[in-house]
Amino acid sequence: MDIFLSINNREQVIKLPVLPTEFRIQSGMKNDTFDTISQGEIKLIGMSALKAIAIQSFFPAKEYSFLRDDSYKGWEYVEAIEAWKVRRVPIRLVITDSPVNMPCTIESFEYGIQDGTKDIYYTLTLSEFKFIKLKQGKVEYA
Template sequence: MDIFLSINNREQVIQLPVVPSEFKISSPMNNETFTTINQGVLKMIGQRGLKSLTIESFFPAKDYPFLRSREYFGWQYVDIIEAWIDRRVPIRLIATNTPINMAMTIENFEYGPQDGSGDIYYSLQLSEFKFIQFETRLV
């Protein structure tokens, strides 16, 4: 599996150089609970919430034999993602060999050196972005 992040219909694409060993997608529901006089507690099934996930890995400062991409190194990845945050546009997350292909927003991006290797360890929190669709009515 490879993970790609892009903006603006592939205007700029990055492939994560080190794929995390795991990540999980949270798929919440907006259910509500009501207390009634005669029937006690009732659950009303609501609409789906926004999916989210966190990717934790590192951006290598030098070449390693296991890298999936060698286009950028270390702080270059940080600069690209920080620029995307400043642009305030959704990003696209694609994980190959899976059905994961989602528009996302960056909710939080934590990063920094950790072990003296020069590698930049990061945590990237993403949340689903739904494009607004308007209905048109013919009069």
């Protein structure tokens, strides 16, 4: 399994160098609950909510034997992701050996150093991004 983040149809790609110990995708529904006079509380099934995922791992500051990629070093990963935030474009998350391949927005990116290795530990929280599909219609004048 590998995890890739990219922007603009693979204009820039980051392969996470250290896989997280786990990942969980939150997939909810937008259901509504209403109070009625005759039946009490009822629930209406809504549409799917946007999926979300939080990835926790670290960006290595030096070489380790277990790295999956060494294209960037330490703070270069942080700089790339921060630059993506500034560009305000959706990113694509791909997790190989799984069906996960979705456009996302960065909801939060928390990072810092926690030990003497200079490795940068991070939590990257992503939310699904849906491209808007509009139908073109005719404008008629009365």
